[in-house]
Amino acid sequence: MHETMVAKNLLEQITEAAQAQNAKPVAAKISCGKLNAINDEVLRFAFEAIAKDTLCRDVKLQIIHKPLQAKCKTCSHVFPIEFSKPQCEKCDSDQFELLPDAPLMLEEIELETEKNHEKNKY
Amino acid sequence: MKKINIEKKILSENEKCAIENTFFFTEQKISCLNMISSPGSGKTTILAETITVLKDKIKIGVIEGDIQTDIDAERIRATEAPVIQINTEGACHLSAVQISRALKELPVDSLELIIIENVGNLVCPSAFELGEAGKIVVLSVAEGDDKPAKYPVIFAKSKVLLINKIDLLGHVDFDIERAKADARRLNKNIRIFPISAKTGEGMSHWYDWLIKNVEQVKMRQ
Numbered sequence: 001m002h003e004t005m006v007a008k009n010l011l012e013q014i015t016e017a018a019q020a021q022n023a024k025p026v027a028a029k030i031s032c033g034k035l036n037a038i039n040d041e042v043l044r045f046a047f048e049a050i051a052k053d054t055l056c057r058d059v060k061l062q063i064i065h066k067p068l069q070a071k072c073k074t075c076s077h078v079f080p081i082e083f084s085k086p087q088c089e090k091c092d093s094d095q096f097e098l099l100p101d102a103p104l105m106l107e108e109i110e111l112e113t114e115k116n117h118e119k120n121k122y
Numbered sequence: 123m124k125k126i127n128i129e130k131k132i133l134s135e136n137e138k139c140a141i142e143n144t145f146f147f148t149e150q151k152i153s154c155l156n157m158i159s160s161p162g163s164g165k166t167t168i169l170a171e172t173i174t175v176l177k178d179k180i181k182i183g184v185i186e187g188d189i190q191t192d193i194d195a196e197r198i199r200a201t202e203a204p205v206i207q208i209n210t211e212g213a214c215h216l217s218a219v220q221i222s223r224a225l226k227e228l229p230v231d232s233l234e235l236i237i238i239e240n241v242g243n244l245v246c247p248s249a250f251e252l253g254e255a256g257k258i259v260v261l262s263v264a265e266g267d268d269k270p271a272k273y274p275v276i277f278a279k280s281k282v283l284l285i286n287k288i289d290l291l292g293h294v295d296f297d298i299e300r301a302k303a304d305a306r307r308l309n310k311n312i313r314i315f316p317i318s319a320k321t322g323e324g325m326s327h328w329y330d331w332l333i334k335n336v337e338q339v340k341m342r343q
Contacts, residue, residue: 001214002246009132017128026123030132035275036249083274086307098278098308104132111124 003039006104007046013106014056027060027110033102034068034083059109066102073097136250139218143253146225147236153339154236156252158276159260160269161242164286166194168260168319168328169237173201176329180336183233185224187216187241194239204229215246218253234336244269248276255339256281263287263296270304278308282315284328289318 010030018025032038040063051057067080074093087094131137147154157165166186173182184205186195195207206224208216221238228236238254240247248257259280261269264287270277277283283305285298302314313331317324 001243002249005136005213005215005217005250006132009135013128013130013132017126021124021126023124035279037245037275081308083271083308094307095310097310106128106130106132108125108127108129111126113124 001042002037003043004046004050006038007043007050010047010106011051011054011056014059014109015054017109018055018111021111023111023113025056025059025109026112027062029062029064029107029109030105031064031066031102031107032104033066035101036104038063038065038104064107068101069099070096071099133250136218139222140251140253143218143221143225144255146222147253147255147339148342150230150233151340151342152230152233152236153336154238154252154254155256155258155281155335156238156240156247156254157258157260158240158244158247158280159242159262160244160265163242163260163262163265164319165239165242165260166197168284168286168317169239170197170201171319171322171325172237172329172332173198173203175325176332177201179333181232181234183228183230183236185216185221185228185236185238187220187239189213189241204233210241214241214243215250216240216252217250221252234340235332244273244276248279255335258282258284260284260286261301263290263298264294267295267297267301267304270301270307274308277305277312280309280312282313282328282331285314285316286319288316288323289321 014025014028044061047061069078070081071078072088072093073095075091077088077090079089159165182203184198184203186205186207188194189210189212192207195205198205206227208220257280259276305312315324315328317328
């Protein structure tokens with residue numbers, strides 16, 4: 001449910017960036033790590049609900065999940081860690097350190113060009 | 123279509139405020155711990171007991187986070203420790219700006235430790251940094267030994283795991299070794315203290331850890 005606050009921040013940032021370009025946003029690409037615990041369905045639902053009557057009403061969200069990386073203490077291999085099987089994919093050791101998780105980022109937005117805008121009008 | 127690169131952290135506002143809180147704690151030489159668990163794990167009882175027992179050793183202040191009511195703050199107030207209640211009005215977690223506001227109301231000059239009791243929830247609070255020095259996750263045995271495996275994020279991020287209500291161990295199916303092993307799979311450094319805030323069993327180990335934690339923060343330059 002923390003996705004509602006994520007959605008609120010996201011809406012503000014997309015709006016700000018689009019307004020700076022004087023255009024309407026239609027898509028946004030975001031990325032997150034595993035420890036941000038983002039559920040796509042919940043985030044989309046929350047975003048749609050708050051974006052409904054705003055400049056961002058037509059924004060489609062693309063959500064990219066980046067794996068959490070770990071470094072094996074036995075063989076130094078860096079590998080994506082699975083919570084269900086936390087061990088090195090190369091040597092099976094369970095001695096590893098977690099590397100910093102990917103932050104929750106707004107990567108890019110797509111703006112409607114003038115031409116598209118006209119087309120949508122009619 | 124025109125694409126523009128943004129590359130900005132979505133929770134940057136919260137993060138900025140969390141960093142300001144960290145600076146504040148460092149400057150004031152206050153240790154701050156963020157306590158997270160499901161509803162009903164016994165966070166408030168642990169806190170009230172801890173404050174009462176350590177009264178003459180550590181000056182503790184509390185920030186209580188709840189969706190509604192000041193029931194928890196009342197229980198802390200009974201121990202005479204300073205406490206600020208935050209009502210989130212539906213939000214499932216505390217955010218850094220709420221902590222920053224609460225800090226203005228707490229008598230921080232006389233405090234050595236601030237414990238934040240987050241909203242009862244094992245998922246959402248783990249995603250929001252508040253500027254704390256560490257997270258304390260509480261799991262009560264009645265919740266089941268599968269919780270570290272099912273909610274790995276908070277167990278991976280916490281400094282300490284308090285396994286509470288161990289006085290109930292004979293009455294519920296809770297394999298304490300399984301819970302410990304699952305918590306340690308992702309977090310080799312997590313300190314685990316099995317306790318009963320009700321009977322006092324195991325609490326001395328938690329108190330020793332807290333006292334050491336506060337001393338370390340005070341010694342830091």
